[in-house]
Amino acid sequence: MSELTTLWRFTRPKLASTLADRVLVQARIALFGPRQTGKTTLVKHLLKDKQTLFLNLDIAVDQQRLLAASALSPQEAWQSLGLPDYLVIDEAQRLSATGRIVKGWYDAALPLKIILL
Numbered sequence: 001m002s003e004l005t006t007l008w009r010f011t012r013p014k015l016a017s018t019l020a021d022r023v024l025v026q027a028r029i030a031l032f033g034p035r036q037t038g039k040t041t042l043v044k045h046l047l048k049d050k051q052t053l054f055l056n057l058d059i060a061v062d063q064q065r066l067l068a069a070s071a072l073s074p075q076e077a078w079q080s081l082g083l084p085d086y087l088v089i090d091e092a093q094r095l096s097a098t099g100r101i102v103k104g105w106y107d108a109a110l111p112l113k114i115i116l117l
Contacts, residue, residue: 020046023086023113028106030092030116039117040090053084057094070101074108085113092116 022029031039055062069077092098102114
């Protein structure tokens with residue numbers, strides 16, 4: 001087991017608690033870290049009882065869904081995504097327009113929390 005893996009497992013309870021607190025109050029969160037360290041698993045666990053849409057931008061269909069929604073007005077986009085309380089965009093760096101899309105929806109004050117992984 002690498003030092004990084006050991007450190008992550010040791011600090012995960014504190015991180016999970018901090019992230020859970022932030023998710024409840026922050027409109028936008030970006031969680032960065034090395035691949036395969038449990039970021040997506042942690043977020044799925046924290047949001048298991050919430051109305052959440054997960055998009056994985058490694059998957060072309062999910063990229064197209066995000067892009068199609070971004071072509072609509074912010075309110076229509078939110079509706080087209082199923083009115084989730086949380087939108088988790090995994091592998092957000094795979095689509096260069098992700099930042100612009102998220103900023104536009106934030107500026108429109110949608111009642112939607114967005115988490116970028």
